[in-house]
Amino acid sequence: MPTTQPPNSSFKSLTSVDSTKLTSRLRRTCGLSGPDIAHISQFLLNAESDVKNYQSEIRKRHAEIVSFQNRISGLQRHMEACRSLLAxxxxxxxxxxxxxxxxxCAEETTMGKVFGCPxxxxxxxxxxxxxxxxxTPQLWSTIDIDFDHTKSRDSDEIGWSQLVIEILIRSxxxxxxxxxxxGDTIENLQDADIRLIQTLAAQSERWRDVTLELDADSLLDESLSVIRGQLPMLESLTLKNLWEYPDFPEIDIFDNAPKLISFSAGSVSALDPTLPWNQLTNLQLTDCSFLEVLQLMEVCPRLHELTYVGDFYQNEAHPDYHPEQIRSFNHVNSFTIKTTSVNDTFMLRSMFAWLSFPxxxxxxxxxxxMMPAWDWEEIPDTIALFISNSGCRLxxxxxKHMQLSDVDILSILEACPHLRKLVLHGWKYEEQHKVNPAVVVNAGVTTxxxxxxxxxxxxxxPASTPIVPKLEELEFGFHYQSAxxxxxxxxxxLCRLVESRWLPDKEFADDIGVTCLESVSFVVMGSDCKAEYFTTPMNLREVGLRLEVSGALS
Structure with missing residues (x-):
């Protein structure tokens, strides 16, 4: 009879199984004899003993498996540690x-978020x-506190305050x-939050780059009044959530900041003239009227960089305001405009028509x-006129994403013969198509x-100068659709364009009056554009061209 003895077991099985004899007995119609009953009874006793032994053996084997698994885990941890030594x-x-x-650490250090301290x-x-x-004290020198993220706290106020104090010590x-x-006014903040502001205000002599997204009431609160005259290192200031109120007191806590050169804000009526405007070199304004922009630029004689961010809604107070003559500002060398929801281009046209930056x-x-302008017809001519009036060497x-045709863009580029870097991102629109009723079509960046x-x-x-002959850096953003x-x-x-301007032989490049491209970037939006389509520029990368192809590639 076959034995049921398991291999490598620590016990000897008491049972053996004869399946043929057992089947024969089960098929009998008569009862079992006395010896058969005794044999089966003994078998059951032996089998129960074997089952218990097997179960014990399983537990032992399982314990060994657990031990092996723990050893594996330990080895893996050790291997990981060793690999880290070779990282x-x-x-x-x-x-x-x-x-x-x-x-x-500078990218994300927002207090109020769980483990928000890199x-x-x-x-x-x-x-x-x-x-x-x-x-390294510099690691601890960036503090970003969002009180809106701390509203769900229970009793952790002391924890956050202590963490900020510890960061200040380590910095x-x-x-x-x-x-x-x-997002709340000062009276709605928790006591612990106000104490936190007071703790930071006490360190104002160390403030260098500051962003305060607080309402005007909060800036006038006594918790911040202590910083007045205590800002010797402040270089950059951003104020958000400021709104104009009739007869609102002036916010004068920043009027004495000897190193302040950069300022960014929305409504500035409550601040004028309590900032050291005459020392600013960088200015970013949001949703101000054209008149306010002019007034602020007049009191910023050292201004080098001007940025305007806004909706460009027609100014309610001075909807048709323009100066009697073009205003020239002889220090501005960088001008940035970012539109967010353009419904009226009056502001844009006014800036380009009445400002001059030599x-x-x-x-x-x-x-x-996502929200392009409705009326851009006059914009290209206005931009070209602005460049001409300024007499500048762009x-x-x-x-990016302006509703300009390729003809419009070319008219602007013709006014920029000294251009070395060009960034063009086209805008898209949908047109009805027989095969695909919603086909995205590029505008601006075209063949x-x-x-x-x-x-x-x-x-x-030789008598005809190529457009933008000095171009060295080029970036195109376009929408690709395989339909x-x-x-x-x-x-x-676009690849032929890059190839035609790859002129590493300086003598040949000088002969035709075109500078060799050094850097090219393609930003692909859409779907199903294959990297292999850019084979020619990729080949040029092997011989010195700096090339980047990013976006929706398959």
Whole structure:
């Protein structure tokens, strides 16, 4: 009879099974004899004993398996630790690793979010990293507090306050980058939040880059009044949530900041003239009227960079205001306009029609591609006129998602013969199509535009200067859709443009009056665009062209 003895078991089985004999007995119609009954009874006793032994054996084997699994886990942890010793980051010099940590910590340090303190996260990785983090005050110099994220706290007020105090201690005397956000007025903040503001205000002599997203009442509160005259290091100030109220008291806590050069705000009526405007070099305004922009620029004689962000709604107070003559500002070398919901281009036209920046080198205009302007007919001519009136030598031009045709863009580029960097992101619209009723069509960045910008070496005419002959850096953003062959044609045209301006032989480049491209970037939006379509530029990358292709690639 076959035995039921298991291999490598610690006990000897008492049973053996004869399946044939058992089947024969089950088929009998008569009862069992006395010896059969005795045999079966003994078998059952032996089988029960074997079952218990098997169960015991299983428990022993399971214990061994658990032991093996624990050993495996231990080995894996040890292997991971060994691999970490060989990780490339451990080969970095401490100076480089410190810079990596600084960049990481500067990106997101929002208090009020769970574990929202990157320096703490880094210091918990290893003893070495903790030592490096604690010995680098700059890591602890960025504090971003969002009180709206702390409303769900129970009794953790002391914890957050203590954490901020600990960060201030670890940052030592390093200058602070500080951001405070609250959607509530000062009277609705918790007592612990106000104490936190007071703690930070007491460190105002270390403030360097500050963003306060607080209402005017909060800025007038006594908790911030202590910073008046205590801002020796403040260089950049951003104020949000400021609104104009009749007879509202002036906010004068920032009037004495000897190093302040950069200011960003929305409504500025409550501040004028309580900032040291005459020392500002960078100014960003949001949703101000054209008159307010002019008035502020007049009191900022050292202004170098001007940024306007807003909806460009027609100004209610001065809907038709324009100066008697073009205003010229002889220090502005960078002008940026960002539209968010353009319904009226009066403000845009006013700026380009009545402002002149002779030293201007960088012009950047971007629109929200989800909400493009309704009326752009006069904009291209106005921009070209602005460049002409300024008599400037633009070296950088960026036009993103504006409702401009390729002809419009070319008219602007013809006014920029000194351009070295060009960024063009086209806008899209949908047209009815027989095959696909909702086909996204590019506007602005087209095959025709690419052909005009390409250099035709075979038909070179010394008497005719190519468009933007000094171009060195180029970035195109366009929408690709595989439903139409036009998408593939556009990519091919852009590649030919790049190829035509790849002129590494300086003597040949000088002969035809075109500078060799150094950097090209394609930002692809849409779907089903293949990386292989950019084979020619990718080949040029092998011989020195800096190329980046990003976006929707398959």
């Amino acid at each position: 490339p980051i451990r080969k970095l010099p401490l100076e480089v690793l410190t810079k990596v940590f600084i960049e990481f 320096p703490l996260t880094l210091s918990h990785v290893s003893g070495g990293w903790r030592e490096l983090a604690l010995s 030592k005397k390093y200058s602070l980058t500080l951001s405070i956000h609250s 030293p201007l080198e960088t012009l950047s205009i971007s629109a929200d591609q 070296t950088t031009l960026s036009l 025709e535009l690419a052909a005009k910008l390409a250099v035709n070496h075979a038909q070179y005419n 139409l062959f036009s998408g593939r044609r556009l990519v091919a045209a």
